[in-house]
Amino acid sequence: MTTGEGAGMTGGVPSPDECVFRNMLERRSAENPQRTFIVLENGETVSFAQFRGMAERMAASLHGLRVKKGDRVLVWLPGGIDSLTVWFGINWLGAIYVPINTAYRGAVLAHVIENVQAELLIVDASLLPRLRGIDMGAIGRIVTFGDVADPPSGVELVKGESLGREAGSVPDVEICPWDPQSIMFTSGTSGTSKGVISSYAHLYAMSGPEAFPMLESSDRYMVHLPLFHVGGTIPVMAMLARGGSIAVVPTFSTDMFWTRVRDMKATVGVLLGVMATFILKQPPSSADKSHTFRKAIIIPLGENAAEFKERFGSEIYTLYNMTEISTPLVSGPNAQKLGFCGTMRAGVELRIVDEYDIEVPLGTTGELIVRTRSPWQLTSGYYRAPEATAQSMRNGWFHTGDAFRAESDGFYFVDRIKDVIRRRGENISSFEVETEVAAFPDVKEAAIVAVPSAFSEDEVMCVVAPVSGRSVEPPQLLSFLQGRLPHYMLPRYIRVVDALPKTETGKIQKQIVKSAGVTSDTWDREKAGISIKRSMN
Numbered sequence: 001m002t003t004g005e006g007a008g009m010t011g012g013v014p015s016p017d018e019c020v021f022r023n024m025l026e027r028r029s030a031e032n033p034q035r036t037f038i039v040l041e042n043g044e045t046v047s048f049a050q051f052r053g054m055a056e057r058m059a060a061s062l063h064g065l066r067v068k069k070g071d072r073v074l075v076w077l078p079g080g081i082d083s084l085t086v087w088f089g090i091n092w093l094g095a096i097y098v099p100i101n102t103a104y105r106g107a108v109l110a111h112v113i114e115n116v117q118a119e120l121l122i123v124d125a126s127l128l129p130r131l132r133g134i135d136m137g138a139i140g141r142i143v144t145f146g147d148v149a150d151p152p153s154g155v156e157l158v159k160g161e162s163l164g165r166e167a168g169s170v171p172d173v174e175i176c177p178w179d180p181q182s183i184m185f186t187s188g189t190s191g192t193s194k195g196v197i198s199s200y201a202h203l204y205a206m207s208g209p210e211a212f213p214m215l216e217s218s219d220r221y222m223v224h225l226p227l228f229h230v231g232g233t234i235p236v237m238a239m240l241a242r243g244g245s246i247a248v249v250p251t252f253s254t255d256m257f258w259t260r261v262r263d264m265k266a267t268v269g270v271l272l273g274v275m276a277t278f279i280l281k282q283p284p285s286s287a288d289k290s291h292t293f294r295k296a297i298i299i300p301l302g303e304n305a306a307e308f309k310e311r312f313g314s315e316i317y318t319l320y321n322m323t324e325i326s327t328p329l330v331s332g333p334n335a336q337k338l339g340f341c342g343t344m345r346a347g348v349e350l351r352i353v354d355e356y357d358i359e360v361p362l363g364t365t366g367e368l369i370v371r372t373r374s375p376w377q378l379t380s381g382y383y384r385a386p387e388a389t390a391q392s393m394r395n396g397w398f399h400t401g402d403a404f405r406a407e408s409d410g411f412y413f414v415d416r417i418k419d420v421i422r423r424r425g426e427n428i429s430s431f432e433v434e435t436e437v438a439a440f441p442d443v444k445e446a447a448i449v450a451v452p453s454a455f456s457e458d459e460v461m462c463v464v465a466p467v468s469g470r471s472v473e474p475p476q477l478l479s480f481l482q483g484r485l486p487h488y489m490l491p492r493y494i495r496v497v498d499a500l501p502k503t504e505t506g507k508i509q510k511q512i513v514k515s516a517g518v519t520s521d522t523w524d525r526e527k528a529g530i531s532i533k534r535s536m537n
Helices: 021-031 048-064 081-092 106-116 125-131 200-207 230-242 257-264 275-280 305-312 386-392 430-438 474-482 510-516
Strands: 036-040 045-047 072-076 096-099 120-124 141-145 156-159 180-185 195-199 220-223 245-248 268-272 295-299 315-317 340-344 348-353 366-372 398-407 410-416 421-423 426-428 443-452 458-466 493-496
Touching: 021 048, 021 081, 021 230, 036 048, 036 081, 045 048, 048 081, 072 081, 072 106, 081 096, 106 125, 106 195, 120 125, 125 141, 180 200, 180 230, 195 200, 200 230, 220 230, 220 257, 230 245, 230 268, 268 275, 275 305, 275 443, 295 305, 305 315, 340 348, 348 398, 386 398, 410 430, 421 443, 421 458, 426 430, 430 443, 430 458, 430 474, 443 510, 474 493
Parallel strands: 036 245, 072 096, 072 120, 096 180, 120 141, 141 156, 220 245, 220 268, 268 295, 295 315, 458 493
Antiparallel strands: 036 045, 180 195, 340 410, 348 366, 366 398, 398 410, 421 426, 443 458
């Protein structure tokens, strides 16, 4: 048996019973029909048997709308039980789930609709006004959840509340592990969003036992990331595969995080970006360790991991993944080093290379590239984007676009390659600078970007948002950083804003920050007469 194979696998590919949603849900509902699978914020619970019935009835309704295997169905819904049921109903038929980011509008939204060329759109009625003036492409029918005040013309409208109410006929189709399960669009924080084609085997590889060894059947995974993002879909697959449960909330909330954990008895969840920092900057409480949250998966790992464990008592894990790959790096419990992403899991191969795909020595920064030892464990490509697919998979390896370095104890994230700053001959990791800025007590979140230098290369600009009720004084922040960063990493420019622009998954939209440049309200340390030179102390 080759590395990464498991029970029921053939050539490293999991069987349909292990990775195809229809088969998995049928198996779970037969084995443990009354066991809770979904917990909602209002206290409602849904068992495996109940959800199997909901998914099958939704599939019957969609089949009545002429959805069949291989069809692409656009889904533009907020997170919740409706979006879960629609997703599983689509896949129950062997059709392809194509979620749309609920923040999309304008040209970005038009691009997704044009690219996918789906005939059916399922949408929350509150989002319909954004379709005005947009070419609807092949869409001829729209299912709406909620009241429609001003329906679009030229399409058939169906009320979403009428779907899944009654049992109906569902075709008995064969769904294989390598069939496409979803087309998930990248966040589009830079460039045009691309549709990542993901098979059932791919999603299973992202969330299976090698990728998430810390998960158990007794766990309840908090799902507070959206279902148009792998951060939302991975926990659903992971807990279905293990026979565990999920706690589903509409979105992440710092203020509500621990209340939800306690009320819904969540035991594990992912904290992306600055979520862990936001939680830590809440006032201490005598109830800080009174909860069920045993395991926190913090991505990326910042300097505050040890503080999180000490204060809240949760074991800390980290990992590395993106929509196109399959969680190739994962840590053991209580990793603490800044930027550490873990060690290479079974079933994958990793290299760190230069711009010519030549492997670099240990300790040297380069691009992380990935391949798997079994088929169908990476994306099947970008939908209707053959050039982008070929570019990302050149020389037989998927190119992540992320700068890493390998050390004797594992792999360390340095930065997105496009975000690396070059100043006076030195390469600067924006991630490392942001981590230090976020350690300043009055800073809630930060973005470090490059702005043009009058001499050549870049200058470092820091844009921060303060903790609620506090203020950030640039000279004080700079003084704080002088004791924590090399001289060449210290920002020349500091701008204080109310909030940083972010995607719905919490990623700071650096392109927006960068495009604003040096504004009239930006503090410039050189104009303030502060000169910083190399220190030998």
